[in-house]
Each structure stands twice: as structure tokens, then as C-alpha cells.
Amino acid sequence: MTEPAVRDPYLAPDETARRQARQLARSAGHGALSCLEPETGDPLVSRVALGHLPGGQPLLLVSDLSPHTRALAVDGRCALMVGELGAGDPLSHPRLMIKARAHALSRDAPDAALARARFLARHPKAELYVDFPxxxxLRLDIVSALFNAGFARAYxxxxxxxxxxVPDDLQGVEARVRTHMNDDHAEAxxxxxxxxxxxGSGWRIxxxxxxxxxxxxxxxARRVEFRRRVDASSDYRLAFVELVRASEG
Structure with missing residues (x-):
């Protein structure tokens, strides 16, 4: 007898699902990281602080003393889960599960300074130990992801x-745009x-x-998406103007 085909329970993502997944991933300051223990091959899970590179790749600051650091140095395969809990059933809240490969960034790597700046922007207290030897x-290169947005909405x-x-020219203006908005347009x-x-008030980019x-x-922390993608450094001004106009009704 032929076994009945099993229907894939996951949906193909639309732009709304992609936007929700990005918001969940990039606003997350912490997550649960799983990897494989080198000695036994058994699963290992740790809570980690998260930053992100401009393209959305998760960024970790890890100590060589941590078991997950030693594990990922042997086998970079890992998974990351992010999602904030709220009132009611924890399983009713959105969560994103990312399958990835971890890659260590040397201190003289081209994107090391950018990684440091972006991580400290989210976790300023880490400046106390970020330069310890x-x-x-670690950069997590995403292999695939599963996004559960709620009942019967899994992608x-x-x-x-x-x-x-993200092109280098857009990465290069990030600090200037951020400083300008924070210093000159705090109310906006x-x-x-x-x-x-x-x-509340006092939000800073x-x-x-x-x-x-x-x-x-x-x-x-909260992520806000532009109304349209920024393709040139000069487009950032229009992107923020559109958001301000929308906030004014």
C-alpha cells in the first residue's frame, strides 16, 4: 500500500512574513544558541547576547572560556532561536529559528571594526570586556530559517x-546618519x-x-522598517522623512 504524501506544514513566505521575521531577529538582544559538544556529539545550548551586521547576519561576542565557543571552533554548525515572551501561552508568541554556520572574525578582519561598533551600540556595557584577549x-552565516508567526502561520x-x-558605501555612512538623527532629530x-x-521618550537609533x-x-529595543528600501546613501534622508510624515498622521 502506498503511503499517503505528507503535506509540508510550512508556508512560502510573503513580504509581510519576511518583514515580521526581520523585526523579530534584528530587535532581539539575546537568544538561545545550540551547537554540538565536541567530545560527545551531544547537543549543547547557551543563552547569548546578539548583535547584527548590516545584512542581518547574527553577531556574537564570545569568550574562549565558554563551552559553546570551544564547540563552534570544532564544528561551526549551530542553531539560534529568538522570540520575546508575553502574556498567555508562550507557544502563541512568534519565534524565529535560524540554522547557521559560525565563523570567527579576527581582530584585523575587514568587518571587525564594524562588528565591534554595531555590537556595542546594542550592548554598551560590553565595552568593559570587548577587547579582552x-x-x-562570531558571525553566523544563515543557512535556513523557520518562522512561526502564530497558529497555522509557519514559514x-x-x-x-x-x-x-549590503554595499560598502551604505555601510560607510551608517555612523554619520545615526549620529545626525540622534543629535539633531531626537523628537522625530x-x-x-x-x-x-x-x-516613552528618549529613544535613540x-x-x-x-x-x-x-x-x-x-x-x-524596537525595529522600524523603512517604507522602501534604501539603495543609495542619499536615500536615507527621504526614508526618515517618510517615517516622520507618517507619524504626523
Whole structure:
């Protein structure tokens, strides 16, 4: 007897699902990282602090003393889960599971300075130990992802759904755009965040990429996506103007 075909429970992602997954991933300050213990091959899980490169690749600052650092040095295969809990059933809240390969960044790597700046923008207290000799950055290159957005809304995603390659010229202006917005347009940032459901004042932009930005306020973080993708450094101004106008109703 022929076995009945098993239907794939995962949906093909649309732009709404991609946007939700990006918001969940890039606003996450921490996540659960799983890897394989070298001595036994058994699974190992750790809680890790997260940053992100401009293209959305997760970024870890790890100590050589940590078991997951030693494990990933032997076998870079890993998985990362992010998702914030809220009221009610924990399984009813969105979560993103990323399958990845971990790669260590040497201190003289081309993107090492960028990684350091972006990680500290999200975790400023890490400046106390980021330059210790036993600490290093790991970049997680995404292999695939599963996004559970709620009941009957689960999506199977490719690396291109949650990450991308960002041109050097756009990466090069990030610090200037961020400083300008934080120093000269603080009220506009608060208005944008309020329009996107964030409470309070004093929000500051931590990181920017062609699709949006992450803002922080104390321990809180929120991602806001632009209304259209930024393709040139001069487009950042229009992207923020559109968000400000939308916040004004």
C-alpha cells in the first residue's frame, strides 16, 4: 500500500512574513544558541547576547572560556532561536529559528571594526570586556530559517528572506546618519517609535541598514522598517522623512 504524501506544514513566505521575521531577529538582544559538544556529539545550548551586521547576519561576542565557543571552533554548525515572551501561552508568541554556520572574525578582519561598533551600540556595557584577549566575535552565516508567526502561520525561509549583502558605501555612512538623527532629530525618533507602538521618550537609533533601523531605550529595543528600501546613501534622508510624515498622521 502506498503511503499517503505528507503535506509540508510550512508556508512560502510573503513580504509581510519576511518583514515580521526581520523585526523579530534584528530587535532581539539575546537568544538561545545550540551547537554540538565536541567530545560527545551531544547537543549543547547557551543563552547569548546578539548583535547584527548590516545584512542581518547574527553577531556574537564570545569568550574562549565558554563551552559553546570551544564547540563552534570544532564544528561551526549551530542553531539560534529568538522570540520575546508575553502574556498567555508562550507557544502563541512568534519565534524565529535560524540554522547557521559560525565563523570567527579576527581582530584585523575587514568587518571587525564594524562588528565591534554595531555590537556595542546594542550592548554598551560590553565595552568593559570587548577587547579582552580571550573575547572574539562570531558571525553566523544563515543557512535556513523557520518562522512561526502564530497558529497555522509557519514559514520556511531561505537566507535571502532574512539576510542580504549590503554595499560598502551604505555601510560607510551608517555612523554619520545615526549620529545626525540622534543629535539633531531626537523628537522625530520618539514620534516614529510612538507611531510603531513603542512607549516613552528618549529613544535613540543604535543601528541602521537599507531596510530599517533598530532603536534602543534602556533595555528595550524596537525595529522600524523603512517604507522602501534604501539603495543609495542619499536615500536615507527621504526614508526618515517618510517615517516622520507618517507619524504626523
Amino acid at each position: 580571550d573575547f572574539r566575535f 520556511r525561509m531561505t537566507p535571502g528572506d532574512v539576510s542580504e549583502t 525618533i520618539d514620534a516614529i517609535l510612538k507611531q510603531h507602538g513603542a512607549e 543604535a543601528t541602521i541598514d537599507p531596510l530599517g533601523f533598530e532603536a534602543v531605550n534602556g533595555e528595550r
